Structure formats: C-alpha cells, structure tokens
Amino acid sequence: MSRWIITFIIFSIVICFLEFYAFQALKTITKNKIIRLVWIVAAIAIYAYFLYVIYITPRSAGQTNSFQLAAGFMLTFLIPKLLLVIIMFGEDVFRVFRKGYSWVTPGETAVFESRRIFIAKIALGLAAIPFASFIYGIVQGRYNYKVLKYQLTFNDLPDAFDGFKITQISDIHSGSFTNKEKIQYGVDLINQQESDLMLFTGDLVNNMATEMDDWIDVFKTLDAPFGKFSVLGNHDYGDYVEWDTPEDKVKNFQAVKDLHPKIGFDLLLDEHRYIEKDGQRLALIGVENWGKGFNQAGNLAKASSEVGKDEFKILMTHDPSHWEYKVKADDFNYHLTLSGHTHGLQMGIEIPGWFRWSPSQYIYKQWAGLYQEFGRYINVNRGFGYHAFPGRVGIWPEVTVIELKKGTQNV
Template sequence: MIFLLLLGVPTALGHLYLWRRLVVDTTRPRTLARRIGTLAIIGAFALLMSALVVTRRVPPEYGKFFAWPGFVWLAVLFYLAIALGIAEIPRRILLKRATLAPVAVGAGSVVDPGPVEPVEVVPDPSRRLFISRSVAIGSGIAAGSVVGYGMTQALGDPQLLQVPVTLDKLQKSMSGFRIAVVSDIHLGPLLGRSHTERIVRMINEQEADLVAIVGDLVDGTVAELGEAAAPLKDLVSRHGSFFVTGNHEYFSGHEQWISELDRLGVNPLRNEGLTVAGGIELVGVNDVTGKAYGDGPDFERALTGRDRNNPVVLLSHQPVQVSDASSRGVDLQLSGHTHGGQMVPFNFVVPVQQPSVAGLSKVDDTWLYVSRGAGFWGPPVRVGAPPDITMIELRSAG
C-alpha cells in the first residue's frame, strides 16, 4: 500500500496535468474529442496501475501483457510531463499574444470624440487552440523519441566495460586477476531466460577469474522465474561464481533463491568470506533490506578470520554500505543498486541516498565500484545510463 501511494499519487497528478495540457487545452468544450481524450487519460492511468498491481499477483507469462504497455506508458508519461513543463514558459508567452486586435468600445465622432471606454482585448480561440496543439504535438514527439531511444538501450546488449583497480596489498603474482561484475539483472515479466543467456554468454567470452553477481537478480519467486535463471549454471570462471542478496531478493523469497542459486553453482555469500587463489579475501554481506527480514548485513561476522595481509574485496549490493566497509579496512567494494539513475534526470536524485551513481570512486582508503546493472526495473527504458557488465582487473601497486 505504501508503495502504491508513493507511486500512485504522483502518477495520478501527472495524468491530471496531461489531461489539462493534452485534452482540455487542445479541444473545445463539450465535444466528442474532449470526451475521447478524457477517457484515454483515465484508461492510461488504469493501465499503469494494473502494471504495478497485477504483475505482482500473476505469473510472469501473464504479467507481461500488463507490464509491457503499462511500464512503457510510465516512461512516456514521465518524459511527456518534462517536455510539457519545459514548454510552459514559451507556451504562456505565445498565449498572451494570441489575441484579436484591440477594440475601442463607445468611441464618439471625429469632431467630438466624446468619452472613450477602455480597450477590450478579446482572446482568439483559434490561435490559442493552434498554439496548445502545436505544443502538445511537439512534446509528444520529443517524449516518444526519448523513450524509443531509451528502449533500444535497455533491451540491447549491455556495454562491456574494462576497469583497472590498483590494490596496494595485491601480490605481484596476482596482478591481472579479473572479476566479472554484474548486478541488477532483474529477471521478471519483461526480462526472461534469453536475457540470462545473453549475460552468461558475454561473461564467459571474457574468461574471467571470478564472477560476482551483486544483487537484484530477480523480481519474482523461484517457481515463477527458476527457468529464467537456469542458464546461470553455465557460468564459467577459474575460481567460481558468487552472489549476494539485493533488496529485490527479499521481496521475492530470498531463502528459496539462495538455495536455488547454490543448486545452480552460484555460491551465495551470506555475511561470510573465503580466500580466493591464495591471495584475495572475498567477502559478501547481505543487503541492508535484509534487516526487516532478520537477515541483515553483519560485517564483523563476514570479516572474521580473514587474512588482512591480503586485499579484501567486498560484494555488497548497495553502495551506501561503503561507510561500514571503509571503517573496517576493506580495499575494494563492488556494488550495484543505482542503475546509474536508469533514466535522466534520476541520476541527479541517486546521490541523495547513495555515495556514488556509477563507476569507480574512493571513500577514504576504500575503492568503490558501482555497476549500472545489466537489466532495468519498471520501464524497459534507459536514458543516459546504458546497462553494463564490468571486468574489474586487479593490479599490484609494486
């Protein structure tokens, strides 16, 4: 209910704004066009809410029929509202000028002009309709173009990024150790088995030393999405594949997914660690959302018994946990969660909650790498934040 209120109220207001600008301002009162436009806006809102509600209550094979149109419309609504908002100032200036010629009411003769009443400025309905319709059409074209481009980004192959990271404690013999990092795959009603197969193929082509899946793999239960996740069993790397929970795992039955991934050969790290290749301490902590499920992060447990002469590489879904990591001497944290903002201008909002939107940065003595993720949540759209799979190459300082 809280989720629906947080998203439902703003989208309802957004639809009201669209109704004013796209229907009321572009049609004449009590016409068939206005009635049809009003019904279309109401139907679009109902479609969007069904995507938010129905997809959570039916299997993905049925939910996709609501998710595709509903979530695409959500993206169009968002960018259409932005385009119309940007156009407000020029629109108002043009509407002010959209008047008939001034008319002097009650003027007298030339010889005896007599009292002249104030000039009456009469709006020109035809010009006002033309301006409103032009703004509506222009905004629609702009929004549609942005969403269309964003869909090609979201549904295309993730970018393959190569990121070198120098660690002071890394042995020279291990310089060049490569970790394939992927996050936020978001299997669900819009992304299924073929999406997983593509990610597995791209990772295997890199011949990584280790694979790290840093949370938000699924948006649904094992019964619904087990087949979609099955290709993960084909991941190949020299030292194995590892997984930590993201917030969406806790909405999808995290215990079942942990067992399923373990069965597929992807090793869950639940507040625990191990030594990899004799020289890297690989540690994983649960997502902070797990606190509400009695399964929160525990850094003390995860780091207990680790050899601090070796560099510590932490898998943690949310970048915000880097404050705990840096205070405990972690050398490198690998995270996701942010989607890089997914759709501009949300990349400017992410820093309110997280210390990094995407890419490599440093917090005290700890390197933080944040993947933009290989999938998407909600709209199948990415604008200014293409999906990625990252090859982290560890390098020795010596």
C-alpha cells in the first residue's frame, strides 16, 4: 500500500474513535433523536466536504480558498470534540473503577450514573468555548488587526536615529484573502502609524505570483519616508505546489520577486542597504529564507560582507529559527532581528503581561513577540494574513511598531 493510503486509514481510525467518544457525551444528556441525527449528519457533511475538496483540487493549485474553508470547518468541529474525548475518556477510566466498586456496594450505581450525566454536561459546555472561538476566528478574528508597540534602547545607536520608528509587517499570504474592504482597513492601519521605515519580512503569497494580482493596488499605497524594504519567506519559493515543469517554478519565483517593486518594496536578496539620516547611517540587512531543517537559501555572510562590524545593524530574516541557530550568538552583532513565519499558529491564548500559550511554542523557541539574548533583540511578528486555517483564534494579525532609542541598554 502507498504511504497516502496508509495515512488515510490511520486518519480514518483516529477520526472514528474521536467521533464515537464525542457522541457518547451527547447520548448521555439527550435522547432526542433529531438532535442526535443533526449531530451525525453535520459530522458526515464536514468530512465529506473536506474529502471532496481534496479530490477536486489538483496539487498544482496549492491551498485554495475552498481548501482553507474546508479545513477551517473541520478544525472548528474537531478541536471541541477532542476536548470532549479527553474528558469522556477520563470518565470511562473512572467507570472501570466504578464497576468494581458497584460489585461491593450495588446501591451506589445511581450515584455514578448521575455523575456521568454531570460530567457530560460539563464536557459539552467546555467544548462550546473553542467551537464559538473558532467560528469567531473565521468570521472576524482574521481581521482583528492589533498594533503592538515597543521601545528599544541601544548604547551604540547613532544619535540621528534616536526616536526613529520602524513598522514591521509579515506573512501577508495574499492567496488567502477574500475581503478587500477588510484588507484595505488593515493597510490603512499600517499607514496610520506614520513610521519612518517600513519592513516586510516575507511570505507575500501562498504559492503563486498570480495570487497578488487583485491586491497590488491596495498594498502599493503603503508609505514610509525612509523607504520600504522586504525579504522572501518560505512560501514565496513555490515549494508547496506540484509544478508541471521545473521551468514553471522558476518563472513563478521570478514573478514573485517582481511583485515587490510593484508594491513599492526594495527586495533584499542576501543584500544590505544603508538608511541615512543627518549624516549618520544604520545598516539594513536582508537574507533569503533560512529555516531549521528546510529551505536554507539565505546567506548571512554574503548579505553582511560589505557592512562594518561596529555599525548598527537591523537584520530581516523570515524564519526565527535562523536567529536561534545562527544569528543571536554571532560576534558580528546583529542588534535587532525581525522575523515572522510562525503566525503563532493562528491560535492560542494571550493575556498581555500575564499569560500566553500557543502550540507554536512547542516548535519554535521564539514564536511571537519580542525576545532578548546577549543584548540582542528579535521580534517575531504574528503575521498580517493567514494560511491553511482561514481564521485566527486568540493570536491576532499584527502590525509592529518599534521605536529606537539612544541610551543605556538593559541586558
């Protein structure tokens, strides 16, 4: 059997197990046949739609809006049911002990039955929370743009750049967009920050250059007096599509690179630029994508070859694993690194100043926000757009504004 068939069989077994246990909770609290039937029909419809979309979507099309919608529906129904399974499976473990206990004290059985009904109600109530959250994330959360502001102080920042403001955006993923009015609102919000410099840290498209055709006029309105600069992300290389010929992939990659000047961005391909102000300057360095374990196209040494070691440096690199494994301990001293890529997995919990969690943190050490080590900073932008799952739950789309300050740096 092929790897795909084996994967499908395993996936089907897991889904059946999940659905069986989730249905037990419903059966425990209601005997209404209509409600049970609606539950079953909805589950079948969700899986059938997902399989249908996979079947009709050629590999050459990448992740279409239809695929994202189907995946979004499936996750919206699966994640709450997973919570149900965890609770109800735990209850079944308890029932094993109950069975033994009932042999000793038969009169206690009714007490345990009441307990199971209570647990089932609690489980369904808790499952309703992620269900409602995912619905909100698809309808509104993906457009719930947040402006996050940081003030960073450096001992060796050139005096002319004291108070200099940088806006960072990342992971536009234009192939996922469906609502021009909402995207225009996000772009206007970026311009409202009135920063001196604008930096985009990769993933302009999902896979194909044509995904940006309807959005060029929107994004070319972005403005910054000291310029707009960008780098490539892993999705910009077209690696996740099955191309008809190698030449088609090369042609698409060139078209993606050509998009950047069309929206007014200077694309840095293992290059640097100097930003000058009042006779002083800082170095802006941009590398191609470098990710731990895949697509290590970026060449940091080449990008920095004409930059002085003692100059103030800002590095743009799409994947934060680059900072973790190659950049942060480099004695060339990259003062500030800007990345994206993770999206914070587009789902999690963040209570500013108190608590934050996302499954993304089990994959990336630096997964969202600002980090500091060795006196050097990295900001991991949560992304402007969305990909795969057509929504955001708790991890909102981000516009980052960083103000550079001259002074004593806290290390």
